[in-house]
Amino acid sequence: MKTKMFCFQCEQTAKGTGCTIQGVCGKTAEIANMQDLLIYQLKGIANYAVRLKDLGQTLEPSLIEFIEDSLFMTLTNVNFDPKDHLSQLRKSQEIKEELKIRFNGELMNPEATYTLSDTYEEIMEDTTRARIFFDEDLDEDIRSVREVIKLGLKGISAYAHQARFLEYENEEVTDFVLEALDKLTDNALTLEENIALLLRTGEASYKVMETLDRANNETYEAPTPHKVNVNVKKGPFIVISGHDLRDLEMLLQQTEGKGVNVYTHGEMIPSHGYGGLKKYPHLVGNYGGAWQNQQKEFSNLPGCILMTTNCLMRPMKSYDDRIWSTNVVGWDGIRHVPKKEDGTKDFSELIEKALELGGFPEDEPVKEILVGFGHKTTLGLSDKILDAVKDGKISHFFVIGGCDGAKPDRDYYTRFALATPKDSIILTLACGKYRFNKLDFGEVAGFPRVLDVGQCNDSYSAIRIAAGLAEKLGVTVNDLPLSLIITWYEQKAVADLLALLFVGVKGIRLGPTLPAFVTPNVLKFLQDNYDLKPIKTPEEDLAEIFA
Template identity: 45%
Template structure:
């Protein structure tokens, strides 16, 4: 059947990748990832139909999270790792099926829970038939994929929380429920829509749990100036999203003469008080993930990928300096696993850094961030007064992802052309489109308030809910807040579903609407929630503000 993948915004022709992914994955890898997800859905079918206690499935829960995370766009490109994980999950699945044999008849289980592979040929053949297009009904397929992609994002945030020692059995139970639901041919479109909204509900739960994990361990983010220049020491560049990996690396580099820099979504680590004690935590190097092909060349030192956002490196020299860990992986790059206690040995990265040059400076100056919920709450009186006085006319939530498409220049131009009495609330790597622009402030309040990583979009929701309370409004949509969000991959999908669950309406999503939304499903989102795409910068600003510019 070949591959078909449309889970990211950059999917080919805006419809789907069929001859290799725009992200760089091969047809074979795409099929293998589909089979891994199919197998995880089979495990979910067994857990749900066997009424298994997820509290007793601790190791299984963790492996399911990792598998879901591994298939997120730009996370893992290593066929061998995916094949090994498929085999492991089939073994786990078959063991679980034996455990419930008395509770569920074999014929009651879905093919995903029972298929057999006796050879690599069987595995490859099965992979080619386990993909997106297996379901013929376009609307049911669309809703199933919307749920699946949302669950991938939810799993990523749950995985991070788990690394911080925070878990909730209810999250695991829902992941199994939702994935099993995508196999159930008895569920109607209306029931799948309800399951989609429930996915948003648990997305809020997952982001709240991760926020609790981050802030309880590292403190509440605070307003911070982050250097974007370089020092004279050799350096290690950390990309991805996982703060626990960064913490371990900082601890292991103490006294080595090696500086540590963040890249892209790791920038917000600088906002947490706990990381400020490390004198070798040098600053942020570069921009959003997609510029890494040029920025990794000039960095000179080793790069550690803690999660997704890998762009396949064409330069062999750069590839030799890339290390992966967690759910990330790339063929030919050294992968670092944690031991049973969760500790990772980064000595190979540190030793390599000692032999390499210091980074080449590509920019100078500082950028300001750290406007998560608690920090903004301390400014609440100032913000409220600015709104009441008219100094702040409107807030624009411009959270989400960045990407390679030229159409994303829209977001830079939008930020530049917004009137001076507006404030941008942001989270995720979309901010790199405008966080280095001189947009000024309003009475000391910066016009770009960066809450952090994509998962920190939860902070933006809390801020909105707090303002609703302060202004004594009945509806969150009565606030002077507009939503103009850029999306790229599946973590943005769960953020969107979480916002919809919280009641936020009239979200504009771009640069294109998801290809996995069928016309009928898209119409439901438009009619129910006011979801819309983007137009031109001038048209959209006029629409949001109700005035010509």
């Protein structure tokens, strides 16, 4: 009999309701259940941590880092290695025991009192207590709101992890993550109180993206427009995928002068806009498209691959000897590059392998796309943009972006982008941009029609751009000729959406499908208060926008 699981945290969950045998992402029931138990343990840790803070005690940075990393590794397509999860579970129990001793007592809720069992078999039996529907008496709408909060915390922690790698932290966000994990165990909270916590999750998401934006901009200079070659060059190479700019910087430093080219992949493409990174001449371009195409694109690739954050798919036999993971990313059997005590990493094994493989045999014709339109660059052009609006040269702005995925109905975003008026501008971000960013949309009023704002965390940039334009016009963001067409897949997209709701953005069109973890009543709340809309067809949605 197969081990049972239940997971509905991503957009492509089985049948639109939940994965019960194995995750569509490739996650096994074993991994899914250990992740549930790890979250359960984090709640128990937070129970003690919050009370110790209330008593005036200081929490070690290592504790905060452990919580962030644990939440991050349970995000979709991050870590599939049973050994990593077992290790993290055992560490969680050690931490909880230490906090119990410091608290000099024991709290009585199940997450706090639970003690991790000794054997693997017993641990797997214990995972049942941590599953989503374990408490059958819990109100379904409260459960739904709790799930949105939990998934938002996963996205927030992914961003906090990136910022911490650059030695930036937002203590307000850290405190909120602990508070929210603690309150997720409080069955006395009403639906209204849980919704209030949900809205505060959006505030924390906005603040952590603001911190990460500052970390990236201050460390590597604010992005400026830059043309990126999306075809290949002759010679040995390493493809780096994910989001962490510090990993890319270290890889560029270690490959400098060694005859190894570096290509970005997936959401790493916006890094070409940062002055502190594009200065390296061997950062030669971007390889491939969105994350879901990696098994095809990496197959028989004559170079090495480094996965730095989420979006890992099961490595195929054709390249599993040429792919490495780092940070909290992992798959059983693939090699991992750890972080040293001083925060650095040694990529020499990848470099040697890349040189051995030899790389691409010849150059392809150069084909370039434009990146680098973060909020500083775009708002620097705001007077010219607004003059073009006032002169009737620019009619509308669209934000089309978010997480991509494999389902056929995601071609909606390509068709929508192609159907937008020729006098409109498209702001795009995250890997959803790969649905159309290599197509030629031309220019309008002297501006490229497609402006690449950045990674998923650069939803903050999109908010800043919209707010800046609205301020200059003396109106609210919702009064702008602006439409948001958002594609979601995983939990960072949940955090991004909550951040948009926090700043009061209304009328967002979300797809390809609505989240399975949102009940009809919670959806009605979002529709009534924020005019959240499911996408229809490009033709219907454009007709409504311009009605």
